[in-house]
Amino acid sequence: MLMIGDKVVYPMHGAGVIEAVEEHEVLGQRQLYYILTMPYGGMRVMIPMKNADNVGLRGVIDEPDVTKVIDVLRTAPAQTNANWNRRFNANLSKIKSGNIFEVAEVVRNLMLQDRIKKLSTGERRLLDTAKQILVSELVLACNKDLCSVEAWIDGLFLENTPGD
Structure with a gap:
């Protein structure tokens, strides 16, 4: 309860x-x-x-799960589906699951995709939604403010491209 x-x-x-x-x-x-x-x-x-x-x-997740989220963000993604529609639907299903690790995968994959080739409007919205969900949970899990968690996630991608 x-x-x-x-x-x-x-x-x-x-x-x-x-x-x-x-x-x-x-x-x-x-x-x-x-x-x-x-x-x-x-x-x-x-x-x-x-x-x-x-x-x-x-x-909300606990501290060991925060570490696992960071690991997901730093891990190289599996081969992404080149078909935009299938990729979009797979990402949407992951977000709807409510599983923080799947949401982190979506954030990682779409942020990396955006570096290679700018995201479509639909995928940009999906990234924004996934990032908002991820950040909101990390704010509460880590007892940090919104801006510092957003900067932290952005910093992970600036300093460390997954798979390098």
Whole structure:
């Protein structure tokens, strides 16, 4: 059972903190909702408590998993699919999974792809979404501010091209 103050990840939206549990009526039905505040833009999200497992709500990663995320960002990617549509759909599925390591793979792969050949508008949006999700979780996992985590991730790519 999640509680007020817990740091959680909501797939496709990123990490946040449970600020409250409130009862609301939506479409004529009263139920309890987790109220999350997201570090990116301070957005507030309501998630029905009874659907928390179905939507993939999970706790934020711990310190050993932060190290694994860094390893993913520094590892050379597997051969990427040249077909834009298949690559886009595979990346979207990874983001939707809510798995931080798969989200980190998407960030790594798209940032590297952008270095080789500029990303299309669709892939640029996908990179922005994946990076926002990754950064929001690392902000809460590392107790750092947004700007320093973004700079840290960008720095990983400047100092160390995966696979070198």
